[in-house]
Amino acid sequence: MWYRYTSGIYTDLGAKKLREMLFNNTKITGLFCFENRKTIFEGVHRSFKFVILTFEKEGKTEKFPAAFMRQDVKELQEFPKNNGLPISIDLVRKLSPDSLSVMEFKNELDFHIADKMTKFPLLGEKVEDKWNLELHREFNMTDDAFLFKKKPEKGTLALYEGKIIHQFTHIFAEARYWIDEREGRKALLKRNEVDKGQKFDYQNYRLGYRDVARNTDIRTMIAGILPPQIFAGNTLVLADPFPKLNELLFVCAVLNSFAYDFIIRQKVTAHCNMFYVYQTPVPRLTKNDRSFNDIVQRAAKLICTTPEFDELAQEVGLGSHQQGVTDETERAKLRAELDGMVAHLYGLTEDEFSYILTTFPIVNATVKEAALEAYRNFAPMFAESERLALTH
Structure with missing residues (x-):
């Protein structure tokens, strides 16, 4: 199955339950995000993002191919074979435990750096004997x-x-x-x-x-x-x-x-x-x-x-x-x-x-x-x- 969404499907807190359902009860086969830079949709702001999400009913997702911030919809024809970046659900949960938001990784180095930085506590965590942010x-x-x-x-x-x-x-x-x-x-x-x-x-x-x-x-x-x-x-x-x-x-x-x-x-x-x-x-x-x-x-x-x-x-x-x-x-x-x-x-x-x-x-x-x-x-x-x- 495939659906077209805005980028809120993989980032916004309000879509957390939907992401949880997709991760646990479907096999996600692709998440392709493109910007409206080339005015694909007239009357829509050029920085607006659209998402093509594909998944198979039943099963469970361990990782899925994704592409973010693309500007040419033609790239969708080669996705995910030539331009898909594998996103691990484990890292999604580590980086966004409360919202399960998916970060817009563009390549393996993005993925590596983000993973490296997670050795520090998230700002939402309460840490004893340290400053905390409210x-x-x-x-x-x-x-x-x-x-x-x-x-x-x-x-x-x-x-x-x-x-x-x-x-x-x-x-x-x-x-x-x-x-x-x-x-x-x-x-x-x-x-x-x-x-x-x-x-x-x-x-x-x-x-x-x-x-x-x-x-x-x-x-x-x-x-x-x-x-x-x-x-x-x-x-x-x-x-x-x-x-x-x-x-x-x-x-x-x-x-x-x-x-x-x-x-x-x-x-x-x-x-x-x-x-x-x-x-x-x-x-x-x-x-x-x-x-x-x-x-x-x-x-x-x-x-x-x-x-x-x-x-x-x-x-x-x-x-x-x-x-x-x-x-x-x-x-x-x-x-x-x-x-x-x-x-x-x-x-x-x-x-x-x-x-x-x-x-x-x-x-x-x-x-x-x-x-x-x-x-x-x-x-x-x-x-x-x-x-x-x-x-x-």
Whole structure:
């Protein structure tokens, strides 16, 4: 049997039960995904994806051939004999235990790198004595629209949307709406809860990332740190406040890295849903781990560039926003160094990291070259760290 679907059939949480049924009760013979780049379907956006799924009734699937991000439907004539990549159900379950989402592997190296990175815990796992990530949304852009004001007034706070932030910056665009703080607090109160002046999440530094994202964009994961006294709409997914601000900066640095983006962009289609993020592997470094402080200090210089971040800068040892870096050349250098270090944290070889960089075709070549050069520069330091770890 064969059916035509959108790519949500193999990625979206809502299709999990269907995938479970297909894996356990049918023999999948092919999963072919193609983009509408050549306007095969008129009136449909060129980045929209379609899927041809074939399977036999009864049986069980251990592995199946797949092809992703194809642009020429004619390739279907040779699939899966000449262009099918075998996908293991065991790896699907390892990478996406809660949703059974299928990552968009393009070749065997994609498969190998993803498998290698799964030695780290998924973000949805609770790890004892380590930082943990809890995600949520704050205000709904439709249901809560009656609270929104189009101009700032006395007592109002800006409402941030996903497009307002970018990697390591909270001021990529201007706010469109504001919410009266008293009305906002009232709306955020839990059932039967009374406002006694208690501290709410919006009064803390928080990690936020853009919900609207595609794996065909220049970057898929776009995360930043929000200063206190900011409300957020549902297009900006938020993390619960971190008790330790240095760990908050570490997480932001990892999420904005090429290495992490390589994993998340193979899951995302049009939205970077929470369950995708929860099912990505991330090293859970803390202050006693090697490289942790080096990463935190670089992230702090990128983030703490305005007075709103003085408290954060002081907390992590940077001093104030005046020690933050605004020069674009220097910021590019810091970002390249973070990318190089995070690639080492994941245990990637130079060839693997070099390949990952090729999967970001829209990113400027000089940015990728700088990241790779930084990886090479840090190689001796990480090799020594691994040697010391083995001797203790």
